[in-house]
Each structure stands twice: as structure tokens, then as C-alpha cells.
Amino acid sequence: MIESIDRRETSFHKLQTELGKVIANTPPGERLPSEPRLSKQLGVSRATLREAMRAFEGQGIIRRKQGVGTFVISHTHVIESGLEVLESIETISKRLDLPVSMGEKTITFISADDELALMFDMPVRTPLVKVERVINVEDRPVAFLIDIVVNDILLPVDLQKGFTGSVLDFLIRRGNPTLSHSVAEIQAVAASSDIARYLEIQRGDPLIQLSAKLYSDEGRMIDASSSYFLPGVFRFQVVRRVGSL
Amino acid sequence: MIESIDRRETSFHKLQTELGKVIANTPPGERLPSEPRLSKQLGVSRATLREAMRAFEGQGIIRRKQGVGTFVISHTHVIESGLEVLESIETISKRLDLPVSMGEKTITFISADDELALMFDMPVRTPLVKVERVINVEDRPVAFLIDIVVNDILLPVDLQKGFTGSVLDFLIRRGNPTLSHSVAEIQAVAASSDIARYLEIQRGDPLIQLSAKLYSDEGRMIDASSSYFLPGVFRFQVVRRVGSL
DNA sequence: CCATTTGATATTGTCTGACAATTGACAAGG
DNA sequence: CCTTGTCAATTGTCAGACAATATCAAATGG
Numbered sequence: 300m301i302e303s304i305d306r307r308e309t310s311f312h313k314l315q316t317e318l319g320k321v322i323a324n325t326p327p328g329e330r331l332p333s334e335p336r337l338s339k340q341l342g343v344s345r346a347t348l349r350e351a352m353r354a355f356e357g358q359g360i361i362r363r364k365q366g367v368g369t370f371v372i373s374h375t376h377v378i379e380s381g382l383e384v385l386e387s388i389e390t391i392s393k394r395l396d397l398p399v400s401m402g403e404k405t406i407t408f409i410s411a412d413d414e415l416a417l418m419f420d421m422p423v424r425t426p427l428v429k430v431e432r433v434i435n436v437e438d439r440p441v442a443f444l445i446d447i448v449v450n451d452i453l454l455p456v457d458l459q460k461g462f463t464g465s466v467l468d469f470l471i472r473r474g475n476p477t478l479s480h481s482v483a484e485i486q487a488v489a490a491s492s493d494i495a496r497y498l499e500i501q502r503g504d505p506l507i508q509l510s511a512k513l514y515s516d517e518g519r520m521i522d523a524s525s526s527y528f529l530p531g532v533f534r535f536q537v538v539r540r541v542g543s544l
Numbered sequence: 545m546i547e548s549i550d551r552r553e554t555s556f557h558k559l560q561t562e563l564g565k566v567i568a569n570t571p572p573g574e575r576l577p578s579e580p581r582l583s584k585q586l587g588v589s590r591a592t593l594r595e596a597m598r599a600f601e602g603q604g605i606i607r608r609k610q611g612v613g614t615f616v617i618s619h620t621h622v623i624e625s626g627l628e629v630l631e632s633i634e635t636i637s638k639r640l641d642l643p644v645s646m647g648e649k650t651i652t653f654i655s656a657d658d659e660l661a662l663m664f665d666m667p668v669r670t671p672l673v674k675v676e677r678v679i680n681v682e683d684r685p686v687a688f689l690i691d692i693v694v695n696d697i698l699l700p701v702d703l704q705k706g707f708t709g710s711v712l713d714f715l716i717r718r719g720n721p722t723l724s725h726s727v728a729e730i731q732a733v734a735a736s737s738d739i740a741r742y743l744e745i746q747r748g749d750p751l752i753q754l755s756a757k758l759y760s761d762e763g764r765m766i767d768a769s770s771s772y773f774l775p776g777v778f779r780f781q782v783v784r785r786v787g788s789l
Numbered sequence: 790c791c792a793t794t795t796g797a798t799a800t801t802g803t804c805t806g807a808c809a810a811t812t813g814a815c816a817a818g819g
Numbered sequence: 820c821c822t823t824g825t826c827a828a829t830t831g832t833c834a835g836a837c838a839a840t841a842t843c844a845a846a847t848g849g
Contacts, residue, residue, distance in 0.1 A: 310803090347803055353602075354598055354602045364811085364830075368812095369829090482781060485782065488732070488750055488775065505750035528732075536728065538725055538727055579801065590833090590835095608801065608802090609800085610840050611801065611840035612799090612800065612841055
């Protein structure tokens with residue numbers, strides 16, 4: 300039944316969140332508690348704890364030295380994210396225990412013009428929903444996000460129930476349609492006057508722009524988003540492999 | 545002796561490499577051998593194997609399902625033009641048949657200051673080689689690249705023989721040391737006056753900056769690079785998979 | 790005959806306890 | 820002052836066991 304939608308808040312996820320808090324509350328360069336102590340503190344075995352730590356290590360957040368201890372590398376207040384996995388800012392922030400809040404949120408109902416119709420592969424005038432929002436870190440705007448979603452995916456009734464603002468989180472939580480992947484293009488742009496006003500910066504200041512298209516497992520395009528990030532606050536990482544893999 | 549610098553990294557790195565081969569040789573969507581079988585096959589315990597797998601899972605390459613097995617996520621050929629594969633600009637341009645030429649090239653011999661020493665995990669004053677170059681497309685500068693390499697990797701004698709300017713291509717062609725992967729961070733920056741002059745743009749114009757660290761298969765950092773690209777000319781794409789934990 | 794339940798089986802998730810390898814600190818001795 | 824040895828703390832790895840979960844086939848009941 301629809302019962303099994305939300306097994307994502309499992310124990311391991313919880314563990315990662317808890318561990319993230321511990322790391323976030325440890326000053327950069329400082330040592331974490333030893334693994335036996337941490338495992339007892341978090342209520343898991345050392346083996347399980349080590350798996351969780353490995354994930355953080357892979358993102359370059361902590362570094363382990365045999366015979367010495369585990370150290371925190373990057374400082375808080377920098378949203379660090381591997382680009383390979385698609386996660387909402389809320390999810391990343393929660394894991395890293397960052398003080399993130401949502402600022403201005405605007406929802407408008409539009410209909411597809413030629414460009415959008417082509418992009419979504421749907422007829423012109425197809426009803427769409429446009430979600431614009433500002434992300435704050437400690438009451439300072441750091442990102443401006445625009446999502447355009449097909450109307451039948453994000454119904455008006457959905458917008459009232461469990462919609463926090465993150466289209467991605469909402470779709471993941473609902474589980475229908477099943478999401479597959481997203482293709483994103485990264486650019487550097489100069490802030491337009493509109494966006495500069497939202498982010499309280501100067502027009503012409505450099506921004507990171509992420510233009511992404513989100514696809515369902517059936518290959519249907521569900522969401523087109525354009526996101527603008529303040530450099531310095533966000534660090535986008537990607538692992539590049541040589542040759543065959 | 546200096547011999548045993550990295551034995552702890554090598555063993556786990558080796559395991560990751562071996563595991564990566566197994567994953568690469570498994571068709572997308574197919575199941576990997578079970579953990580007990582794999583651990584026996586790779587000669588490590590199940591706990592250690594699971595830590596290695598967790599790293600791959602964090603990068604969205606595999607997905608584990610309790611009671612079912614571990615599956616390889618489709619790493620199709622879409623990513624070939626994306627950021628996930630580490631290629632030199634020369635290689636990419638050649639494939640796309642772009643009229644690329646190299647402009648100004650500067651090679652200087654420097655010694656590690658505190659920051660570089662920490663970055664390379666080597667003593668201060670370690671001799672390093674710095675390679676700076678400009679990339680032109682149709683006689684217009686579009687990228688400015690800085691590479692900093694350990695001295696014993698890129699010997700002065702190498703610089704005369706087969707060195708076109710691309711450190712990456714040179715190391716790939718030589719095959720020693722074997723390259724593993726690179727971790728790159730993407731940022732948007734405003735052009736400094738130096739770089740603006742190189743690229744013939746205005747100071748403050750937005751640029752894409754790629755800061756990358758290149759690692760050998762033994763886990764040793766070989767090259768630190770900082771690259772600046774003109775937006776519009778270069779399009780950086782990345783495929784993001786839905787985070788499923 | 791078909792739908793449902795049940796059980797067997799395979800796989801991942803987690804735990805426990807132990808030992809090995811490495812590091813840093815300190816004392817002993819030259 | 821420098822070297823050497825010892826010791827404790829920490830991470831790295833291992834083996835084995837049990838729990839939780841999904842899959843599939845057989846048994847069951849209508």
C-alpha cells in the first residue's frame with residue numbers, strides 16, 4: 300500500500316544527522332571524540348558509526364589519522380555538497396546542522412509559452428506552477444531558487460498540505476512519480492538587478508547559476524529549475540575520474 | 545624511511561580501486577555479488593568492504609537494498625561530456641573539433657609556503673613547479689589555467705620533451721604515476737585585474753573557477769590546479785542522481 | 790482455478806569483541 | 820642534546836553472529 304512511502308527517515312539517516320551535529324559543533328581543526336566514545340554516545344556500534352563517518356570523510360568534511368584521531372576540516376556556515384547526488388538545500392543543511400531558513404516565497408500559476416512548451420515537451424498554454432523562494436543562512440539571503448513544475452505534479456491542494464518550499468523534497472517524500480535523475484548545467488553569471496535585490500548584493504556581482512532539469516523514471520521531464528547561489532557560502536564539489544569507470 | 549609514507553592509504557585505496565573495477569565491469573542495473581562473496585573475492589573482511597561500498601554509495605554509483613542486494617546505478621554515456629570524467633581541455637576540444645590553441649605559457653619553479661605545504665601534505669620549502677597558460681579559441685582567450693605540481697613528478701627534463709602545456713595529458717600519457725581521480729570545486733568569481741588582462745575582459749566580470757586536486761592511485765596528491773573559464777564558451781554539465789538513503 | 794498465506798532462503802543491516810598498526814608522549818640512557 | 824625504548828590512546832581490520840527485510844515457491848483455503 301501507500302504505507303511504504305517514507306522509510307527514508309531510517310536509523311542510518313538519523314545517525315548521519317546526529318553525527319553531522321556533532322561535527323558541526325566541533326571547531327575546525329579540533330578532534331572528535333574517539334570512536335568507542337562516539338559510538339556509545341550515539342547509541343550505535345563502532346562498525347556502524349565508522350560507515351557513517353566514511354560518508355563524511357568522502358565529502359572531505361573530516362579526516363581520520365590512525366593512531367591520532369579524527370579531525371574536522373571544513374568550517375560550518377559553508378554549504379558543501381557533492382554534486383553527484385541530488386539533494387535539496389534543506390536536506391544538506393539539516394545534515395550539516397546549518398541555521399537555514401526560508402525567506403520570501405512566491406507561488407504563481409502560469410501557462411507555458413513557446414520556450415517552456417518546448418522544454419517540457421508539452422502543448423503551449425499548458426498550466427504550470429512557478430515557485431520562487433529565497434534561502435537564508437542566519438537571516439542573510441544566500442540563494443534564490445526558481446522551480447517550474449507541471450501542474451498535474453504539484454496540485455494546488457498539495458501546496459497547502461506538506462509543502463515547505465522544496466519541490467524536490469516534496470516529490471521525494473511523496474514518492475510518486477519516482478524520480479530518476481537531474482541534468483544540471485553550471486554557469487557563472489552576473490547578478491541581474493532583480494536577483495541582486497533578492498540577495499541584497501550589487502548588480503553585476505558574480506553568482507553561481509545551476510540550471511537543472513529533473514526527470515522521472517519514465518523519462519518525463521517534471522521540473523525545470525534555475526538556482527542562483529552566493530559564492531563563498533556554497534561550495535560545489537564534484538569527483539572526476541580518469542579514464543574508465 | 546620515506547618509503548612508508550602512505551601505506552595506510554594504499555591498502556584502502558587499493559580496495560576502492562578494485563571495488564571500482566568490479567562495479568565498472570557490472571552492467572548498469574545489474575546486481576553485484578553478495579557482500580560475503582565480494583569480501584572473500586577481494587580478500588578483506590565484510591566490515592571493511594562495507595566501508596568502501598559506503599563511499600561509492602555516497603557518490604550515487606551503487607544502491608543497496610536490504611534483503612535484495614546491491615545494484616549498480618546506470619552510469620550511461622550521457623556523462624561523457626560532463627564533469628564526471630577528467631579530461632584536459634585539449635582532449636575535449638579535439639573531440640568537439642574546436643579550433644583551440646595555446647597562448648601565453650609560463651613555467652616557474654617555486655617552493656612550498658605554509659598553505660601549499662599543508663595542501664600537498666609535504667614539508668615547507670618543498671620544490672614545486674608552477675605552470676600557467678592561456679587557452680585560445682579562434683585567437684580569442686577563453687581560459688586561464690594554473691597548475692602546481694610536485695617537483696619529482698614533473699622534472700625539468702620533462703618540460704622539454706613531450707610537454708605541450710597540459711599537465712594532465714602529460715601524466716596520462718606517461719602513465720606513471722597512475723592517476724586515480726580529481727576532486728574539483730566549482731565557484732563563481734569576479735575576474736581579478738591580472739586574470740582580466742590575460743582573458744581580455746573587464747575586471748569584475750564573472751568567471752567560472754575550477755579548483756581541483758589530482759590524486760594518484762596511491763592516494764598521493766600530485767597536482768593542484770586553478771582554472772578560470774569564460775562563461776558561455778564552456779558549458780559544464782553534471783548528472784545528479786536522486787539521493788536515496 | 791485463483792487468491793492468499795506461510796515458510797524457506799538469500800541478502801543487507803547491525804552488533805560484539807578482539808587484535809593489529811600507527812602515533813605521540815615521556816622516560817631512560819648515551 | 821640526541822637517541823632509543825616503552826606505554827597508552829586511537830584508528831584499521833577482522834571474524835562471527837544475529838536481526839531485519841525482500842523474494843519466491845509451496846501450501847492453503849475459497
